[in-house]
Amino acid sequence: MKKLFILTAILCVSLVFSQNPISGINMLKNAKWPSQSSGKTIINVSWENPTADNAQERQWVKEAVEYAWEANTNIEFVGWDEATYGTKGIRILVNDYAHPHTKGLGTQIDGLENGMELTFNFLGSYKCPTNREFCIKVIAIHEFGHALGLAHEHNRTDCLCGEEPQGTDGGFYVTPCDLESVMNYCNPKWSNFGQLSELDLIGIQKIYGKPGNLKDLVELDEIRLVPCGNNTIYDLHQMKQIVKNNPNFDVTYYTEEDKPVPQKAVNNLPNIYTIRFFHPDDEAKANDLKNMLVASGYAERDIAIENMLPKMSKTYPKYIEIWKK
Numbered sequence: 165m166k167k168l169f170i171l172t173a174i175l176c177v178s179l180v181f182s183q184n185p186i187s188g189i190n191m192l193k194n195a196k197w198p199s200q201s202s203g204k205t206i207i208n209v210s211w212e213n214p215t216a217d218n219a220q221e222r223q224w225v226k227e228a229v230e231y232a233w234e235a236n237t238n239i240e241f242v243g244w245d246e247a248t249y250g251t252k253g254i255r256i257l258v259n260d261y262a263h264p265h266t267k268g269l270g271t272q273i274d275g276l277e278n279g280m281e282l283t284f285n286f287l288g289s290y291k292c293p294t295n296r297e298f299c300i301k302v303i304a305i306h307e308f309g310h311a312l313g314l315a316h317e318h319n320r321t322d323c324l325c326g327e328e329p330q331g332t333d334g335g336f337y338v339t340p341c342d343l344e345s346v347m348n349y350c351n352p353k354w355s356n357f358g359q360l361s362e363l364d365l366i367g368i369q370k371i372y373g374k375p376g377n378l379k380d381l382v383e384l385d386e387i388r389l390v391p392c393g394n395n396t397i398y399d400l401h402q403m404k405q406i407v408k409n410n411p412n413f414d415v416t417y418y419t420e421e422d423k424p425v426p427q428k429a430v431n432n433l434p435n436i437y438t439i440r441f442f443h444p445d446d447e448a449k450a451n452d453l454k455n456m457l458v459a460s461g462y463a464e465r466d467i468a469i470e471n472m473l474p475k476m477s478k479t480y481p482k483y484i485e486i487w488k489k
């Protein structure tokens with residue numbers, strides 16, 4: 165297994181940006197496949213050289229990818245037929261002498277001929293010391309991680325281990341450093357034996373949403389609940405629960421104002437609830453939040469949105485407040 169592990173480390177050397185190197189900043193986001201208005205991300209997969217002889221192996225790849233990535237996200241892989249001129253999406257070449265790799269991350273390989281190479285018979289220097297079906301499936305899950313835009317986890321500056329970084333650090337760290345990631349060479353279990361780790365799941369769902377999400381995930385850094393009187397606290401907690409249970413919203417922190425709010429400020433609130441935003445990026449998010457609350461039964465006329473930017477001087481804090489009269 166150690167030998168395989170080292171080979172795995174080698175295999176992705178060629179993976180790394182053999183073309184179109186891009187900035188590490190927010191690379192995952194830039195490499196993200198676009199979602200449709202329904203929220204679903206549909207990615208076409210095709211084979212450059214399918215044969216009747218490798219139908220079983222192609223089926224293993226499809227099953228592994230569906231099991232690991234499709235079942236846990238709002239992604240649907242479609243097609244799985246033969247690529248022709250101009251075919252979009254992920255194009256897989258079966259090359260029995262190849263080191264499995266992709267020629268870029270995420271949409272970098274959209275429509276790229278031989279954008280991913282897989283080996284089914286391991287006739288080159290890359291060997292499968294165990295069960296061939298197991299190797300084919302584990303490798304497919306790792307390579308499809310790249311195809312979805314994921315860089316190697318051990319490349320992160322906050323995730324150093326004994327392995328040499330392979331390719332550019334992704335830059336956009338969706339979750340904390342994860343030794344158990346299927347994308348981490350330092351994982352003592354080779355590609356985590358094809359099982360997405362807990363943080364793999366959280367990370368990929370942040371990017372592509374959970375199964376059945378209606379639209380892209382709205383990431384809110386923090387929601388501050390500002391009750392203005394004892395009788396308003398319970399109501400805000402209800403609201404917090406609604407946001408928490410909504411799969412389209414991802415909030416890092418909920419905090420609660422513990423200082424009494426001056427009556428004058430309360431009187432100046434235009435509506436029963438006021439959503440205040442302080443950062444230029446948060447205007448759309450505040451609107452999404454309002455729409456979500458309205459969809460959950462709150463009356464639109466009761467909720468106002470207040471743009472606090474004109475009152476900011478130099479800093480733009482990343483939080484949204486919900487005030488309740």
Ligand SMILES: [Zn+2]
Nearest residue numbers: 176179306316
């Ligand atoms: Zn890799």
